[in-house]
Amino acid sequence: MLADLLKSNDKIFKLVCGAGNECVQDVERLTYLYSKAGAQFFDICAKPEILKAAKDGINKSGIANDRYICVSVGMRGDPHIFKANINDELCTECGACEKVCMQEAIKDNKINSEKCIGCARCKNVCPNDAIYMTEHDIDLKKVLPELIKMGIDCIELHATSIDDEDVKEKWDIINNLYDGIVSICIDRLNLGNRQVLDRLTDMLSARAPYTTIIQADGIPMSGADDEYKTTLQAVAMAEIIQDAKLPVYILISGGTNSKTATLANLCNIKYNGVAIGSYARKIVKQYVNDADFYEPKVFDKALSVAKNLVESIG
Ligand code: SF4
Ligand code: SF4
Structure with missing residues (x-):
């Protein structure tokens, strides 16, 4: 049970496949690889076909026993529900966006949604302002019952919006539909320290002690580099949650990499685990995208890289 894992002294490695990552092949391969490498927890987007892909990947790894799946739910204003689009009339086909996309979602000036x-890296480098983002919100009342029926271990809400009403509405829906472990992913892009803690206190009033994970998010989707500086905000956010002494489990996220655990330990943070997305996907991307991914000549190299990262969080 996920609850037992959280209660134990083990540090949890959570692989974040991407709350907006709807690519079946990517998710199946990532979950297979990181499950083999020792990751116990997997964060995926809230879609039945992606949940199936994650289950397939984990089952294929042969270690389905101690492996847990969390479905992530975004909300209005949350970058995780954004998708990039190209305005063909403004695009001059310079190729700059394709080079910076870590998901390899852009090819020949077309975006594979x-x-x-939704990281917006492409938008930020476009010299012609030809890229715009659109929001893709989901109907929780429709999607969650299906996912719960299929079998999940956790639901995560990205509670970063400035829209208090939207947060409350989605939080109530989750709590009414699901009585398992939930996770609140929260960062300080829109909220100050006081607002973060007020929001969490409010949300936790609906929950029994130690049934909630706080995913302390530094800077979402920013962990491309393996630097201490990149992970600084993630550790700082975890410290804010720790100092508030809330009855929760803390996972560090948002700018996490192989340096996160070292920095957190130096800062005396008592974290329960680390959730790594951008960096974990980046270091295995060349193998995961290889047509021969499942062949030992490719897979063994990927496994060695993934294992090093998983072991770094101890
Ligand atoms: S850079 Fe980010 S936002 Fe742009 S296409 Fe790639 S994943 Fe999407
Ligand atoms: S960076 Fe902008 S102009 Fe260049 S290819 Fe991409 S969308 Fe087109």
Whole structure:
């Protein structure tokens, strides 16, 4: 049970496949690889076909026993529900966006929206302002019952919006539909420290002690580099949650990499685990996208890289 894992002293490695990653092949391969490498917890987007892909990947790894799946739910204003689009009339086909997309979601000036995770890197480098983002909100009342029926271990709400009403509405829906472990992913892009803690206190009033994970998010989708500086905000956010002494489990996320655990330990943070997305996907991307991914000559290299990262969080 996920609850037992959280209660134990084990540090949990959570692989974040991407709350906006709707690519079946990507998710199946990532979950297979990281499950083999020792990751116990997997974060995926809230879609039945992606949940199936994650289950397939984990089952294929042969270690389905101690492996847990969390479905992530975004909300209005949350970058995780954005998708990039190209305005063909403004695009001059310079190729700059394709080079910076870590998801390899852009090819020949076209965006594969299943792969796009809404990070906006492409938008930020476009010299012609030809890229715009659109929001893709989901109907929780429709999607969650199906996912719960299929079998999940956790639901995560990205509670970063400035829209208090939207947060409350989605939080109530989740709590009414699901009585398992839930996770609140929260960052300080829109909220100050006081607002973060007020929101969490409010949300936790609906929950029994130690049935909630706080995913302390530094800077979402920013962990491309393996630097201490990149992970600084993630550790700082975890410290804010820790100092508030809330009855929760803390996972560090948002700018996480192989340096996160070292920095957190130096700062005396008592974290329960680390959730790594951008960096974990980046270091295995060349193998995961290889047509021969399942062949030992490719897979063994990927496994060695993934294992090093998983072991770094101890
Ligand atoms: S750079 Fe980010 S937002 Fe742009 S297409 Fe790639 S994943 Fe999507
Ligand atoms: S960066 Fe902008 S102009 Fe260049 S290919 Fe991409 S969308 Fe087109």
